[in-house]
Amino acid sequence: MPTKALLAPVPAQQTVLIVEDEFAVANDLRLILERAGYRTSGPAYSVAEALEISQQHRPDLVLLDIHLQGPETGIDFARYLNTEQIPFVFVSANTNTSVLDEVKDTQPYGFLVKPFREKDVLVALEIAYYRHANRVEVRLREEQNLQLKLLSTLTEVGEWEQCLQKVARSFEPFIPFDYLVIGLETDEILNTFRSCSFFRIGTDEYQMIRPENFLQMTGLTLEKYQRIRRQVPYNGLAAYNGTDFELFCQQNPLLQLIANTFRLQSHLMMPLKTAQNGGFFIAFYSRQPQPYQPQHVSLLQQLQPALTVTVDRLLAFDKIEQLSEQLRQENLYLAEEVKTGANYEEIIGASPTLLHVFKSIGQVAPTDYSVLVMGETGTGKELIARAVHNRSGRKGKALIKVNCAALPPNLIESELFGHEKGSFTGAFEKRIGKFELAHGGTIFLDEIGELPLELQPKLLRVLQEKEIERIGGRGPIPCNVRIIAATNRRLQEEVEAGRFRADLYYRLNVFPIQLPPLRDRREDLPLLTAHFLQKIAKNLGKQLTGISETSLQQMQAYHWPGNIRELEHLLERAAIMATTPTVSLAEPLLAPPPAETTPILVAKPREQAERENVLAALRATNYRIRGENGAAVLLNVKPTTLEAQMVRLGIKREGSL
Numbered sequence: 001m002p003t004k005a006l007l008a009p010v011p012a013q014q015t016v017l018i019v020e021d022e023f024a025v026a027n028d029l030r031l032i033l034e035r036a037g038y039r040t041s042g043p044a045y046s047v048a049e050a051l052e053i054s055q056q057h058r059p060d061l062v063l064l065d066i067h068l069q070g071p072e073t074g075i076d077f078a079r080y081l082n083t084e085q086i087p088f089v090f091v092s093a094n095t096n097t098s099v100l101d102e103v104k105d106t107q108p109y110g111f112l113v114k115p116f117r118e119k120d121v122l123v124a125l126e127i128a129y130y131r132h133a134n135r136v137e138v139r140l141r142e143e144q145n146l147q148l149k150l151l152s153t154l155t156e157v158g159e160w161e162q163c164l165q166k167v168a169r170s171f172e173p174f175i176p177f178d179y180l181v182i183g184l185e186t187d188e189i190l191n192t193f194r195s196c197s198f199f200r201i202g203t204d205e206y207q208m209i210r211p212e213n214f215l216q217m218t219g220l221t222l223e224k225y226q227r228i229r230r231q232v233p234y235n236g237l238a239a240y241n242g243t244d245f246e247l248f249c250q251q252n253p254l255l256q257l258i259a260n261t262f263r264l265q266s267h268l269m270m271p272l273k274t275a276q277n278g279g280f281f282i283a284f285y286s287r288q289p290q291p292y293q294p295q296h297v298s299l300l301q302q303l304q305p306a307l308t309v310t311v312d313r314l315l316a317f318d319k320i321e322q323l324s325e326q327l328r329q330e331n332l333y334l335a336e337e338v339k340t341g342a343n344y345e346e347i348i349g350a351s352p353t354l355l356h357v358f359k360s361i362g363q364v365a366p367t368d369y370s371v372l373v374m375g376e377t378g379t380g381k382e383l384i385a386r387a388v389h390n391r392s393g394r395k396g397k398a399l400i401k402v403n404c405a406a407l408p409p410n411l412i413e414s415e416l417f418g419h420e421k422g423s424f425t426g427a428f429e430k431r432i433g434k435f436e437l438a439h440g441g442t443i444f445l446d447e448i449g450e451l452p453l454e455l456q457p458k459l460l461r462v463l464q465e466k467e468i469e470r471i472g473g474r475g476p477i478p479c480n481v482r483i484i485a486a487t488n489r490r491l492q493e494e495v496e497a498g499r500f501r502a503d504l505y506y507r508l509n510v511f512p513i514q515l516p517p518l519r520d521r522r523e524d525l526p527l528l529t530a531h532f533l534q535k536i537a538k539n540l541g542k543q544l545t546g547i548s549e550t551s552l553q554q555m556q557a558y559h560w561p562g563n564i565r566e567l568e569h570l571l572e573r574a575a576i577m578a579t580t581p582t583v584s585l586a587e588p589l590l591a592p593p594p595a596e597t598t599p600i601l602v603a604k605p606r607e608q609a610e611r612e613n614v615l616a617a618l619r620a621t622n623y624r625i626r627g628e629n630g631a632a633v634l635l636n637v638k639p640t641t642l643e644a645q646m647v648r649l650g651i652k653r654e655g656s657l
């Protein structure tokens with residue numbers, strides 16, 4: 001019968017594989033097809049043969065009998081054809097219901113009942129060809145849409161987590177999953193990990209699981225997670241179904257834990273090798289044992305190049321943003337440093353007590369031990385901190401200074417540990433705390449004795465766990481910082497009085513350096529005087545050669561409650577008044593009674609004594625804080641410290657309490 005004329009011409013080079021165990025039927029089919037212009041391969045009498053033939057030469061279409069030689073049926077081969085996306089039409093005399101149900105599950109492109117007519121065969125093949133071409137085109141369009149959607153989602157300005165959620169949703173129609181992990185594994189700048197996962201809790205409903213929730217659910221510590229994460233091999237894009245997945249889990253504790261926690265049986269992994277630090281990945285998991293097929297792998301393969309470029313760009317922007325935020329904070333900090341004029345390190349003196357201090361600095365500096373610098377106010381504790389930092393391996397990184405007494409109590413936590421945008425009223429922008437700023441370097445916690453009790457456990461945590469948590473943050477951030485603390489209080493007594501945590505004290509006091517008061521190293525007075533006069537002369541543009549003998553004698557006899565800072569201020573005043581190159585003191589030096597002169601020895605309750613001292617100094621200076629005749633000079637503290645003290649003690653400028 002000239003059926004060929006009724007049908008559209010056979011597309012060029014179409015090869016049909018005949019899988020049929022009856023020789024006569026197979027031959028019949030071959031003749032029909034060849035007459036109609038098809039090329040044929042086979043016949044294959046068993047699934048094993050069919051597999052071999054189709055792997056040698058991929059057919060465009062397959063005519064498939066159900067019952068074949070050997071243990072496997074045409075339905076088994078149909079599943080393989082589906083994974084390979086090769087269209088097929090069943091040719092069978094078997095139409096019983098249970099077989100037909102199985103047939104339907106394989107989603108064939110047609111079904112021919114034996115015996116068949118030539119025309120039926122050709123029409124079925126043509127329809128199959130058309131449907132397949134159409135399906136391929138639709139799929140290609142969908143895949144292109146998916147690619148566009150993913151790229152635009154990833155480049156949208158917005159919250160990172162929402163962006164990840166949208167990416168996960170976009171994959172839903174294409175790749176089955178019950179659990180999906182997506183994101184960036186590590187981030188060198190903040191040493192945090194920015195991934196999250198989505199766990200199916202309904203047909204179309206997912207629960208977002210952030211890293212910290214993941215740790216809670218799996219009972220892992222951050223450290224353990226990081227350790228077992230490193231054991232997961234980088235295998236590139238790969239699917240693990242059923243037993244493959246079980247084997248993979250046996251070798252990887254992290255995978256095993258994920259599988260047990262969420263009861264998963266298969267896994268499809270797409271890592272993106274980005275040029276930036278840290279890898280971006282999308283990991284699909286399913287509760288089904290065999291869901292991940294070659295078409296899923298090939299879809300991800302197609303998406304990989306474009307996604308890699310996009311993620312790379314995204315990470316580069318992200319890094320720039322983080323670096324500029326860090327730079328901005330560092331600039332602010334440095335500007336503040338320049339203002340306070342603390343940007344130098346010249347420790348003058350040759351007395352045995354000071355030489356002993358130098359020796360201690362030399363011993364401890366190269367280590368990473370915490371250092372506790374103790375000494376009365378104005379003895380040069382900050383200079384010691386700088387010296388330790390500058391002689392350590394952290395020299396190239398920042399030395400960040402925090403004056404614990406000058407921080408407003410309500411902002412101290414945010415200053416130290418940072419906060420996320422919107423984490424409290426007034427937190428309009430994200431802020432990197434001083435600890436993060438000091439990452440890789442040193443933090444100098446001046447006046448540590450003033451750190452409020454409630455914040456002390458947080459500091460202890462940094463020392464113990466080497467991690468911090470921003471206010472409103474999503475979890476701990478590893479933080480590699482060396483701590484140098486300083487105090488003019490006797491911390492041991494503060495511990496006994498319950499004002500300072502003992503555990504924190506012992507952690508800080510690993511290597512104590514005790515700075516001698518100036519009165520115990522009077523032999524350094526000439527050297528220090530010469531040094532300061534030289535500096536002051538330069539500032540004032542005056543020629544100053546030295547100090548008069550009587551003034552030096554007075555200085556030698558003086559008690560120096562304000563130590564070197566007091567000496568510096570005294571010489572400044574004398575230098576301003578000086579009319580000759582040899583400077584004489586502008587005021588007599590009277591040794592004040594010890595109780596008033598040594599703030600750390602006050603017998604009254606700390607706050608009361610402090611308030612009385614501050615008020616007395618303010619009254620004496622007519623509430624002037626700064627400058628030569630200001631209360632800060634009288635109290636031998638920095639003006640900023642005094643201002644902060646006044647806020648803390650509730651002392652207003654006019655003197656009201």
Ligand SMILES: Nc1ncnc2c1ncn2[C@@H]1O[C@H](COP(=O)(O)OP(=O)(O)OP(=O)(O)O)[C@@H](O)[C@H]1O
Pocket residue numbers: 346347348349375376377378379380381382383384446486487488564565568636637638
């Ligand atoms: N040995 C020294 N040589 C030169 N200058 C010094 C020396 N020791 C201290 N100074 C100067 O004295 C002033 C006070 O020093 P510093 O601020 O380090 O003291 P401190 O002990 O930290 O005081 P406080 O406890 O009030 O914060 C600074 O201007 C510092 O440069």
